[in-house]
Amino acid sequence: MSRIELSDVSKRYPGGVLAVDDVSLDIKDGEFVSFVGPSGCGKTTTLRMVAGFEQPTDGAVSIGNEDVTDLPPYRRDTGMVFQSFALFPHMTVAENVAYGLEVDGGYTDAEIDERVQEMLDLVQLPDVGDRKPEQLSGGQQQRIALVRAIAPEPKVLLLDEPLASLDKKLREEMQVELRKIQQEIGITTIFVTHNQEEALTMSDRVVVLNDGQDEQVGAPSEVYDEPVNQFVADFVGTANFFTGKVSASGDGGASVDCGGVELDVERTRFDVGTDVTVIVRPEDVSLGGGPNRIEGTLEIARLLGSATEYRVETAGGQEVVSLSHARRNVEPGDDVSVTIPPEDCYVLEGTVDGS
Ligand code: ATP
Numbered sequence: 050m051s052r053i054e055l056s057d058v059s060k061r062y063p064g065g066v067l068a069v070d071d072v073s074l075d076i077k078d079g080e081f082v083s084f085v086g087p088s089g090c091g092k093t094t095t096l097r098m099v100a101g102f103e104q105p106t107d108g109a110v111s112i113g114n115e116d117v118t119d120l121p122p123y124r125r126d127t128g129m130v131f132q133s134f135a136l137f138p139h140m141t142v143a144e145n146v147a148y149g150l151e152v153d154g155g156y157t158d159a160e161i162d163e164r165v166q167e168m169l170d171l172v173q174l175p176d177v178g179d180r181k182p183e184q185l186s187g188g189q190q191q192r193i194a195l196v197r198a199i200a201p202e203p204k205v206l207l208l209d210e211p212l213a214s215l216d217k218k219l220r221e222e223m224q225v226e227l228r229k230i231q232q233e234i235g236i237t238t239i240f241v242t243h244n245q246e247e248a249l250t251m252s253d254r255v256v257v258l259n260d261g262q263d264e265q266v267g268a269p270s271e272v273y274d275e276p277v278n279q280f281v282a283d284f285v286g287t288a289n290f291f292t293g294k295v296s297a298s299g300d301g302g303a304s305v306d307c308g309g310v311e312l313d314v315e316r317t318r319f320d321v322g323t324d325v326t327v328i329v330r331p332e333d334v335s336l337g338g339g340p341n342r343i344e345g346t347l348e349i350a351r352l353l354g355s356a357t358e359y360r361v362e363t364a365g366g367q368e369v370v371s372l373s374h375a376r377r378n379v380e381p382g383d384d385v386s387v388t389i390p391p392e393d394c395y396v397l398e399g400t401v402d403g404s
Pocket of ligand 1: 062063064066067068086088089091092094243
């Protein structure tokens, strides 16, 4: 069993910074959970409290149903990978991978050799054992850092921005590979990242942190499609926000008066007069006519590869972002209209500034 449980965990650093503020989490055996949030929100501190490098000021940490709050890192049975790889430069790759097994004790030399080879095979680098880390590419070094962490079969794997220093293409390859290996060995994993896309594509669940607190914990589709507040909507992906007042309501839908733009929305239960924010993802906004049509002027068209981003300024002066796989024959300065299907509008009570 290698469930990870945080119970009312807080961390106040000497000097007064409350880095983690009463976080409770239950990470299931074999689950891959990402901590995502802006710089300084407490991701690393939370991870380090699980690893044992930081002591919580309040609360408890358990791994595999054992309370480890007072145990030092080496007695917690965790494997850790850092952004900097942190391979030992003077050792060969094989010695690096063997390191944890030797520290652990209890393995014969033959067992260590066999395990090292198994690990190198796992990341498809069977022949690099005799090289020094500096003779490997960044991606190869990170694969070795990963298998060095998992070689002694720890209960949990803790990853602190492990892909952040890789270029985009390699990072995407490593996302797939890392997730595949994690599923193959079924190890409970916490993955810290700044990158919301990475968190969404890799995880069973995502923890969105802000100012030391968990704003939302949920499956990637939950935090993306049903954010609990504007912070989550804005941080996890790009969002258009329309603030206004409910002007009509009934049958599970409503109309929202957004100062000159009237939006029909589905799936909402707010009464007439309620201040709300309508959230719409750019991929749900298209150029052209249709429901919830808004007139405006094209400001910018940016080709992003397979999709094009259009930024439109509405007559009321609001910028609306549309992301489309269809290329349109329009130029900045052209009069255009955008359309938003009512079923793609997600409505939250309150306005963006929190009022
Ligand atoms: P980043 O993504 O930039 O690494 P993070 O979300 O991982 O950020 P933490 O490193 O956990 O955030 O830091 C949370 C808060 O605690 C920040 O305000 C940071 O300045 C503060 N902090 C971190 N380590 C210490 C420390 N050793 N002493 C005092 N304050 C610290």
